[in-house]
Amino acid sequence: MSSFLSDFSMKYRFITLLIICCAVFMAAKGLPRTKITSDFEIFFSKDNPELNAYHDLQETYTKIDSVMYVVTPNSGDVFTKEGMLAVEALTEAAWELPHSIRVESLSNYQHTEAEEDDLLVDSLIPDASIATPEDLAKAKLIATTEPTLLNRLIKTDTKTTGVFVTFSLPGVDKHKEVPEVVTAARALKAKIAAEHDVDMKLSGNIMGNTAFKEYSLLDLKTLVPTAFFFALVCIAIYMYVASGSVITLITGTFATVCIIITSILTAQGIGSWLDIELSPPVANAPTIILTLAIADSIHILVSFFQSMRKGATKLDAIRESLRLNHQPVLLTSITTLVGFMTLNFSDSPPFHDFGNIVAMGIAAAWLYSITLLPALMLILPVRVKPVKEDESDTAMSKLAEWVILRQRGLFVTFTALIAITFSFIPANNINDVWIEYFDKGTWIRDESDFMRENLTNTGTIQFSISSGMENGISNPEYLAKLEAFSNWLLDHHHVTHVLTFTDVMKRLNKNMHGDDKTYYTLPDDQELASQYLLLYELSLPFGLDLNNQININKSATRVVATVKSSDTTELLQLQQDAMNWLKENATESMFDRGASNDVMFAYIGQRNARSMLLGSTVALFVISVIIAISIRSFRYGIISLIPNLIPVAAAYGIWGMTVGQIGLSLSVVSSMTMGIVVDYTVHFLSKYLRAKREQGLSTENAIRYAFNTVGVALVVTTIILTVNFGILFFSSFAMNSDMGLLTAVTIIIALIIDFLFLPPLLLKLDRRKQKLLKKKVQKEALTTA
Secondary structure, X not given: OHHHHHHHHHHOHHXXXXXXXXXXXXXXXXXXXXXXXXXXXXXXXXXXXXXXXXHHHHHHOOOOXXXXXXXXXXXXXXXXXXXXXXXXXXXXXXXXXXXXXXXXXXXXOEEEEEEOOEEEEEEOOXXXXXXXXXXXXXXXXXXXXXXXXXXXXXXXXXXXXXXXXXXXXXXXXXXXXHHHHHHHHHHHHHHHHHHOOEEEEEEOHHHHHHHHHHHHHHHHHHHHHHHXXXXXXXXXXXXXXXXXXXXXXXXXXXXXXXXXXXXXXXXXXXXXXXXXXXXXXXXXHHHHXXXXXXXXXXXXXXXXXXXXXXXOOHHHHHHHHHHHHHHHHHHHHHHHHHHHHXXXXXXXXXXXXXXXXXXXXXXXHHHHHHOHHHHHHHHOXXXXXXXXXXXXXXXXXXXXXXXXXXHHHHHHHHHHHHHHHHXXXXXXXXXXXXXXXXXXXXXXXXXXXXXXXXXXXXXXXXXXXXXXXXXXXXXXXXHHHHHHHHHHHHHOOOXXXXXXXXXXXXXXXXXXXXXXXXXXXXXXXXXXXXXXXXHHHHHOOOOOOOOXXXXXXOOEEEEEEEEOOOOHHHHHHHHHHHHHHHHHHOOHHHOOOOEOHHHHXXXXXXXXXXXXXXXXXXXXXXXXXXXXXXXXXXXXXXXXXXXXXXXXXXHHHHHHHHXXXXXXXXXXXXXXXXXXXXXXXXXXXXXXXXXXXXXXXXXHXXXXXXXXXXXXXXXXXXXXXXXXXXXXXXXXXXXXXXXXXXXXXXXXXXXXXXXXXXXXXXXXXXXXXHHHHHXXXXXXXXXXX
């Protein structure tokens, strides 16, 4: 098939150009349909249990879509007139934000007091403009002793406070709704900061969703052009070094760039027609396709230039290059495609999209490399400076001789190094904290870190504790167990604050007994508790009811635990401890696993790591079978497993030595790079076996042939691959930067292994084979005698 396509493109060059241009145009027409997502829920499949629990929580109580304003008066204390005026102004204005349904702050906190037989419910500071120093001092005392507020909206140092705004997005078009909220929220922040002497930060999951979108776009605008520029420079340098001609520098670079652009447009265009949303992983696809498309072109052009340097015509040189490379280029394209397709094993849909788009790009790059590239090279002027045969590839020849000479030392040294790096793989811990997906220095990370350090943490775990019956939340037995659970959570070393309904009931019981502190306990009569609750709810203003804590039929309440650290291990340990406590100490109806977006991300990393282990295993098996069939050797198919496995495993070992934290994006690197590193082995082994089969060369000479024919191409592609994946390291989005860095490390290791470990391995196995054959011959001779 590939031979037919190549022959057609060389014979009908301009027709080939026309057909490809039309095909690319039709695919690229879909590009304007691309949607840019701004919802963290895209990282979870529809049947994800943690996502469904999160949705159930939102349907039972008020929505969890929120923005937190973190206000720090420059006076150094929130409870000053200027500080409270700023909080009051912000609170009143926040009600006007699009889709706002609830605003919680110090100024509108509904404080309850007893006045004879009456229950007074009023804002903590009804009017900051007329508040006296005594009023402010009293409010400060209440706020710093009220469990609902302390370590949630205020800390004991009273330097910073929060204004928590909850939104109910219609969900008709989040692509418009979220930006609408964020634009208004930022405008309000700027307005309040300008009118009052305060510093303000923004956090919350709506801001996090926006950051996902903004930094994905930033990567598209900055990293993709940067990667393209560096690729262009690398290609141009190679073209000049390989040909010694400025003309070829221009034409060769142009032809390669055409392969890159058409491959990207085809894959991204088809992805748009398939309605694939633009997410942070998908935003990397152009860079990856760009890099892999170059690899195909470089392998064909290396052989093309080598033939021309030896005096062949353009047509003969391109035919010979395609003859030598059609099998390894097709094989590497298939194996790389398989590696990226196994990303469909991922538990996170954006990685399915990423893998599928890159796979389409790989297929397009292969097709254009064997059709468009030959046609362009025959149409465009090409000049190559001829060199003597014994002067060519001297660097690769010297390297081959050195490796053969040092084969035993290299084998022992690399075996030891591989064992050492492998031993550090268990040092990696899975940790997925969504706010830490962003680097320090990004606005979302800096403002959220400020909130975590000065007010409250972003991480929570929320429980819906059911009484098992309508109006059952007033039952004293239920309240007693709920309080015990809340107290247990508060005493847990991972928790800093607990928002619980029992604090409301204890405060009401105290109020209804003349504010006697000894009555700050739970009511012991269900009817009395129900009356307290009804009286309190009737006194609350619109928008500040208890729907964020109790469900409609009053059969369940929500308990929100704010965790001290957002570390995945700690969060999951807290969840497990809480479930164990509920099983052992509460009724069956009260049991709940707990949910939140933090819990969702904590599980997705672990679940994805397991699914990608399966994906990597499948990829390795399929790739090995493909290699064995293609090179017509089961033996070498098995041998190929070794250099294919080592780079990925060694890279994870080095990561364990240096970083030790693996998140969602790094769990897919094994499958992703499996297909890439196989390219090195396939190209080296295919040339090695061609030398042994077609030319009858010895193992040593076959290794020399492989170095001389494919060594330069592997070095050039490694430089380009490393540079372009390395560019992702500069992404502000840790998902991208970590993935880029680990992939670049893996690619470098793959080249080192194929140059310095695979040849000694082949020599060692060949000697072993010769010994076995010799023994077999001797045994047969003795048997015959």
